[in-house]
Amino acid sequence: xxxxxxxxxxxxxxxxxxxxxxxxxxxxxxxxxxxxxxxxxxxxxxxxxxxxxxxxxxxxxxxxxxxxxxxxxxxxxxxxxxxxxxxxxxxxxxxxxxxxxxxxxxxxxxxxxxxxxxxxxxxxxxxxxxxxxxxxxxxxxxxxxxxxxxxxxxxxxxxxxxxxxxxxxxxxxxxxxxxxxxxxxxxxxxxxxxxxxxxxxxxxxxxxxxxxxxxxxxxxxxxxxxxxxxxxxxxxxxxxxxxxxxxxx
Numbered sequence: 001x002x003x004x005x006x007x008x009x010x011x012x013x014x015x016x017x018x019x020x021x022x023x024x025x026x027x028x029x030x031x032x033x034x035x036x037x038x039x040x041x042x043x044x045x046x047x048x049x050x051x052x053x054x055x056x057x058x059x060x061x062x063x064x065x066x067x068x069x070x071x072x073x074x075x076x077x078x079x080x081x082x083x084x085x086x087x088x089x090x091x092x093x094x095x096x097x098x099x100x101x102x103x104x105x106x107x108x109x110x111x112x113x114x115x116x117x118x119x120x121x122x123x124x125x126x127x128x129x130x131x132x133x134x135x136x137x138x139x140x141x142x143x144x145x146x147x148x149x150x151x152x153x154x155x156x157x158x159x160x161x162x163x164x165x166x167x168x169x170x171x172x173x174x175x176x177x178x179x180x181x182x183x184x185x186x187x188x189x190x191x192x193x194x195x196x197x198x199x200x201x202x203x204x205x206x207x208x209x210x211x212x213x214x215x216x217x218x219x220x221x222x223x224x225x226x227x228x229x230x231x232x233x234x235x236x237x238x239x240x241x242x243x244x245x246x247x248x249x
Contacts, residue, residue: 003028003041004087004103004113005218006185006192008235009210014047015076018086021218026073029066029088034200034216037117037181041088044102045069048111049081050189055109057189061102082210083189085111092117092145101142105150109188112153115215116181116198118145118174128177131155149174153186163193164234168245171197175247185213192235195245196227203233203240211235 005025007017019026023033029041046061062069066088087103095101103113118125125148129137132151140147152173156166163186174180181198194201194213203213204224213233217224227233230245 002087002089002103002113002115003032003035003215004085004115004183004185005212005214006083006085006113006187006194006235007210007212008083008187008190008192009206010208011052011080011082012209013077014049014079014081014084014086015073017084017212017218018047019073019076022220023216024218025086025088025214026066028216028218032216036199038090041065041090043091043097044089044099045072045087046102046104047072047076047084047086048104048106049079049084051081055189057106057109057111059104059106059111061099061104063097063099063102083187083192085113085185085187087113087115092121094121095144095146096142098142101144101147103146104185105141105147107154110154110157111185111187112150113185114146114149115183115185118149118178118180118182120178121145121148125178128152128174131173149182149184153184163188163191164232164243167193167195168232171195171245172247183215190236192233194227194233194235196229196231196233197245198229201227201231201233203227203235205240211240
């Protein structure tokens with residue numbers, strides 16, 4: 001299990017969302033308030049963001065806990081970005097360690113994060129892996145359930161699916177083969193798509209700035225809205241829409 005957050009809107013310093021609030025992602029690495037699976041997110045962390053005029057995001061990822069990285073707070077304070085994805089990781093048993101296993105994953109203009117776990121990793125997921133061409137399996141960034149989920153999403157994006165279609169279809173594929181918690185975040189710097197599937201997901205409008213989507217609120221403001229389980233959340237400049245995902249009893 002992990003905790004993650006995405007932002008889209010006017011330029012701001014990532015630290016305003018990830019460090020400064022009383023229950024920010026930084027604190028959620030050791031004291032999450034709503035995490036039901038695991039208690040500490042110390043198996044790596046990452047931040048991905050977009051610079052103005054550049055569609056390819058930059059990433060800063062590390063294998064250790066976010067609180068042990070002396071540079072992160074300074075980096076998050078001085079950057080400015082219109083869109084970001086950040087995550088702190090609690091590794092699924094049997095998954096690889098290391099920086100490459102920490103979200104966000106990236107390809108082209110995309111940033112992706114998975115908050116959850118896929119049952120049966122790795123030995124029982126052959127049928128799921130078979131949905132991908134062998135060449136794409138060889139491109140997995142890390143030997144983890146999250147990297148496999150990301151490969152399934154990316155395969156659909158490359159085939160022309162919209163972000164929402166890619167996430168919804170991937171959730172359906174995984175749920176067909178095994179039980180899983182699949183809270184997914186995806187952005188290209190212009191929109192955010194997210195799913196709530198087995199864990200909490202919230203969104204909040206920041207007046208005059210933009211929209212935050214997160215595993216759990218980073219403060220106690222009443223404007224946070226919780227997405228129902230089995231939901232697809234889409235954030236665009238025009239606002240937020242929430243759709244029901246099929247397949248949940």
